[in-house]
Amino acid sequence: MIASIASCSVLRGGVRMPWLGLGVWQVNNGEEVENAVKAAIRAGYRSIDTAEAYENEAGVGKAIRESGVPRSELFITTKVANQRQNEGYDSVLRAFEESLKRLQLDVVDLYLVHWPLEGKYVDAWRALVKLYREGRVRAIGVSNFTVDHLERIIDQTGEVPAVNQVEYHPLLTRNKLHNYCKQHRIQLEAYSPLMQGHLDVPLLQELGRKYAKTPAQIVLRWNLQNEVVTIPKSVREQRIVENAAIFDFELSDDDMNRINGLNRDYRFLVLSSPNIISSAD
Ligand SMILES: NC(=O)C1=CN([C@@H]2O[C@H](COP(=O)(O)OP(=O)(O)OC[C@H]3O[C@@H](n4cnc5c(N)ncnc54)[C@H](OP(=O)(O)O)[C@@H]3O)[C@@H](O)[C@H]2O)C=CC1
Numbered sequence: 611m612i613a614s615i616a617s618c619s620v621l622r623g624g625v626r627m628p629w630l631g632l633g634v635w636q637v638n639n640g641e642e643v644e645n646a647v648k649a650a651i652r653a654g655y656r657s658i659d660t661a662e663a664y665e666n667e668a669g670v671g672k673a674i675r676e677s678g679v680p681r682s683e684l685f686i687t688t689k690v691a692n693q694r695q696n697e698g699y700d701s702v703l704r705a706f707e708e709s710l711k712r713l714q715l716d717v718v719d720l721y722l723v724h725w726p727l728e729g730k731y732v733d734a735w736r737a738l739v740k741l742y743r744e745g746r747v748r749a750i751g752v753s754n755f756t757v758d759h760l761e762r763i764i765d766q767t768g769e770v771p772a773v774n775q776v777e778y779h780p781l782l783t784r785n786k787l788h789n790y791c792k793q794h795r796i797q798l799e800a801y802s803p804l805m806q807g808h809l810d811v812p813l814l815q816e817l818g819r820k821y822a823k824t825p826a827q828i829v830l831r832w833n834l835q836n837e838v839v840t841i842p843k844s845v846r847e848q849r850i851v852e853n854a855a856i857f858d859f860e861l862s863d864d865d866m867n868r869i870n871g872l873n874r875d876y877r878f879l880v881l882s883s884p885n886i887i888s889s890a891d
């Protein structure tokens with residue numbers, strides 16, 4: 611039972627990662643992201659998920675400095691942008707230094723390869739392994755990797771990522787990928803856990819009534835009980851608080867299975883770049 615907002619997954623390598631974090635994609639740098647991050651920290655969140663590509667690392671850095679919470683209690687994730695990966699190994703290392711500067715940090719808790727770019731991602735992973743071995747990041751991982759991508763980086767470098775962050779929600783349960791991650795002790799992390807706000811699913815509403823919770827809370831609790839780290843995004847304080855009120859109830863096995871049964875292999879993230887690989891699993 612994941613008991614509180616302070617509960618963590620223990621990643622390979624021993625680093626503790628909170629089960630719940632705040633996602634900040636599509637949150638403007640400046641006041642919007644600063645207010646969201648501060649509201650989350652006030653509500654007890656200790657993990658923030660940003661990326662070079664979100665162009666709001668500076669605002670995240672400012673907010674965590676001003677939050678009054680010691681740096682050691684926070685877990686900050688960022689990701690190397692595809693463009694830097696495309697430019698190669700050295701550019702990934704430079705991108706990391708630039709992210710650190712914008713975040714005003716000495717160390718990042720989790721650094722991710724944002725997408726597997728064909729012909730590029732193994733080198734990007736090698737750069738992250740170097741940063742990890744030098745102690746510049748506490749944990750390294752990947753995002754949007756399929757089983758094939760994971761097998762390739764493990765075969766070629768011998769280093770297993772601590773985390774794979776992928777789209778995951780009741781309409782996209784990634785069973786094959788999730789099983790592979792469990793077997794290799796790779797923590798699965800759900801992005802777009804709230805289906806980007808498309809929560810008007812009758813079963814989620816029915817369960818909301820049954821447990822006196824909102825559909826968002828039902829979905830996020832389902833993430834936790836499936837042992838998937840989750841990072842819902844909101845810029846509204848009321849929803850940030852709502853999304854964290856998921857540690858005081860438990861879905862029954864039967865209701866977990868009913869939610870698992872909603873899977874349609876349906877993706878909300880529409881990919882547009884031709885340089886990006888869509889995953890089949
Ligand atoms: N690695 C990757 O490639 C990707 C990573 N991500 C990460 O995952 C995070 C979360 O995913 P994201 O795609 O943003 O989408 P989410 O599934 O978290 O949904 C966010 C949407 O839901 C709304 N919302 C939030 N809380 C509630 C609530 N309680 N009730 C109803 N609606 C709600 C938000 O609106 P409002 O803000 O107005 O409250 C927003 O429109 C991102 O912010 C990012 O950090 C996302 C996509 C890709």
Ligand SMILES: O=C1CO[C@H](CO)[C@@H](O)[C@@H]1O
Binds near residue numbers: 635661724
């Ligand atoms: O994290 C992300 C948010 O959305 C972007 C698409 O516009 C993605 O490239 C990326 O994966």
